[in-house]
Amino acid sequence: MASEKKEKSGIKKRKLNDGVHWPSAPKVFNDPIHGSMELHPLLVKIIDTPQFQRLRYIKQLGAGYFVYPGASHNRFEHSIGVGYLAGELVKALKEKQPELNITDRDILCVQIAGLCHDLGHGPFSHLFDKMFIPKATRPPGLLGEKMENWKHEDASIEMFKHLVESNGDLKGMMEEYGLKLSDDLDFIKEMIQSPGDEKEYKGRPKEKSFLYEIVANKINGIDVDKFDYFARDSYHLGIKNNFDHGRFIQFARVCEVDGQRHICTRDKEVNNLYDLFHTRYSLHRRAYQHNVVKIIEHMIAEAFLKADQHIQIEGSEGRMVTLSTAIADMEAYTKLTDCVFDQILNSTEDNLKEAREILTKIVEREHYRFLIEFKPKRTPNKDDIPQLTNKLAAVLPFPQQEAQADGLTQEDFVVLSATMDYGSGAKDPIKSMDFYSKKNPTQTFKIRREKVSKLLPVQFSETLFRVYSKKIDPESLEAARKQLEQWIEVSNDTFPDFLVHNWTDLPVTAS
Template sequence: MASENDGEMSGDSMCKILKEEGLGKWDETFRKMSVIKLRELNDGVLTEMGIDPLEDRQKILDSILKIWPAAHKVFNDPIHGHMELHPVLVKIIDMPQFQRLRYIKQLGVGYFVYPGASHNRFEHSIGVGHLAGELVKALKEKQPDLNINDRDILCVQIAGLCHDLGHGPFSHLFDQMFIPKATRPSGSLGEKMRTWKHEDASEEMFDHLVESNGYLPGMMEAYGLKLSEDLDFIKEMIKLPEAKKKYKGRPEEKSFLYEIVANKRNGIDVDKFDYFARDCHHLGIKNNFDHGRFIKFARVCDVDEQKHICTRDKEGNNLYDLFHTRYSLHRRAYQHNVVKIIEHMITEAFLKADQHIQIKGSGGEMFTLSTAIADMEAYTKLTDCVFYKILNSTEDTLQKAREILKNIVDRKHYRFLGEIKHKGTPTKDEIPQLKEELAAALPFPRQGVQADGLTKEDFVVLSATMDYGSGAEDPINSVDFYSKKNPNQTFKITRKEVSKLLPVQFSETLFRVYGKKMDSKSLDAARGHFEQLNPVWSDSHVTEP
């Protein structure tokens, strides 16, 4: 069913299209029109409007045909099969702000460890857009009383498609490891860097995508979107507003739509559905969670006077499979000990290269590797390719960064010595303390200066926290269920009601210890230091490589 506004466009949006076509001289003719009905525009109407010559009228009609009506396109995906995507989604995919995701690895440096992990944010984002549409359409079909309309569906699909636009080089490495350690300039940019996350950039990149492509606003309007409401709605789904802050895009009775792309309530969302299936496929790891089954049983119910997406009571085991899959992927791939140390080394290289990388942004202004987050034109040019730009550079200023990256390529990364299972929640002061104790933990009693010469600078200690998605809490506690007998009444299910074979602890923190010196003598000495480390650091035992 078409939207009630299908085939309509504002005068301002039409003016942006005219500018793209070099027909700005007709701006005033269209700007004074509050609504333009595209299906009614023809050569005769344009002639009556005073648009002459014929060549201009033909260009205007041709430009309209570029955006409306347009056919859906089918994408063949190894995970979801044949996906039919809306013309607006196809238009967004073809834009440079989205195409850059082809050059950002989905698993960051995971490709250095798993040779199959060559997939990118590009195909993941398309998959999320597809699944977002599948879930919201399923809810609409099962529950017509929710009043989900075509505008809602298209907005949810766009949010799914664009949720990762803001990722930087090597995905989470950039916002979680590099930016927090980068030198901050004074003023507003420095303050922005202090709390910046890739979701912030996704919002900004989406704005940049809409503003820099003259056809897109008109195309969105032609397919029924109300830009004054729907652009806010899309960005709110990409980055959810702070708790207790009211949504601007949709009223309270449609708050469940905010749980489809990024579900902060219990972590069950289509983003995870896609990356679990896609990452497992490329890593060669079995995925036990069936997202298709979840979509079949998803239902919107009233919970504490709010509408939330709930699932059937018999789906407890399937959800524990989801949460366990998350933990397993973190343990075996995302936080693999070699992945983490290569991330650390790339971060070191980026920090040394930061001020020596120059990226041209809007108005010709130049930005560094870290300050590019302030300008989306510059940030659009920032992808994993910066690794090879540094690696293949010849400038003396990039020598130290280049040497680190060359060591990674030559597989001369810092060597894993072992890991310690932490007893509780680590504090920020514990890693420096652990490095001090590593240097002091002599392999055997000696007097005076350490014969091996190792200091705390010769060790790297990285923490890795892995859980089921809700920290130390049982994630099932945040899920609401309904029964076949009473589908409108929700209730909680405890872990024991699902199975007696489920875990009782849902989070653990590991300290990974690495030696920076890679000659055999230094490595043997470093292992000796590690073996003698005070057992107070370990929960039960020390795991060696």
């Protein structure tokens, strides 16, 4: 009778070709970007865990929502989109190239990696790991070592392990669906944080190393993570996206390059890929690195640093951790979301007063004001940028640190850098991509830029340095501008590294 009921409800047990089976029907998610997305029941089980549901409360674009009202989307829907696209790409490869021996087990693992790749993001996404954690006080011992070069991918691995261990029968369900945990859990974690060297892979053999290029591609940066967030961010920001990820999936093919299997694409798709990288640059220039977005991120990080030791979160075994040390305790980290902003903002404790005042300025649109933007005469290396930022900050206000007649001091200025590129620093990203032709789909080659177009950029990276004023009353802003004008008059002699790129108009507006 039970089997008859299942037949009537349309739920059938489906056996797949290598032992993976679905004891129930997949669920369909309706998405504004990808339409109807059909997901395996195991993926739905993972989505329904507290560790994944946490992503509902972490903004995809961090502080971007304070400037772009439509940018209210979260890591939750992005992660589901990446899991879906990861499955679409690997399924397309399997259908076109049966000789690759892609199993349904492989497909399920790739989908799980796509789904879980962002589990480790902290409050306001990259603000947490790039602006807050590096400046947080590092306690002694192992945690201090972890914080030294900590990235959200590190937390994604730890959170995935915590998700698997703390959700009852999840391991049993994985095994029931045909996964071999001894290999497949390593495989999933390696795809989330790809080591970039095939010698270090444990989850899959060398002949399947191309699978590591689907979720986080360390070879050329072309992966389904970018496919989703370019399309999704553009949609919510109201910015056009010229890249067609559907065409890339359609023309993707695995070819052997120097004895290694890589995902390649048709030669005629080279312009589509340039659109991909130009879209990346445009999103950074117009949204991610927007001058108001950057200063609000700076202020939130500033507030978090002041509140750090006064925020207490209960972790494993009842241990209390702070805002920064929660990264070492996944039970506590599961509770840490963008909601900490409101926790500080609505607090009444005296020890959170300074942090509360900073966040109040943000919500009341009294954030620090953008004054001027400098462009360096040469393209700085990544390691040079912090030194140049500090060097510029050290000479503001002109000419020395003590208070001027107008009352401004060095503490009244903030200098931030913003780097925008095509994804490979100063290099042309297409140089890392391999192509095949219609006539010979197994032979790969590089495409020289002169074969593509004479209209391609000659430089693929740009760094800007921006100066902001903490004092925002009209008198202080005018005084700050006059000081900068004085500085510029002698900068060619005393500080020759920068050119003036753009003055803001005064009075400075809020957005």
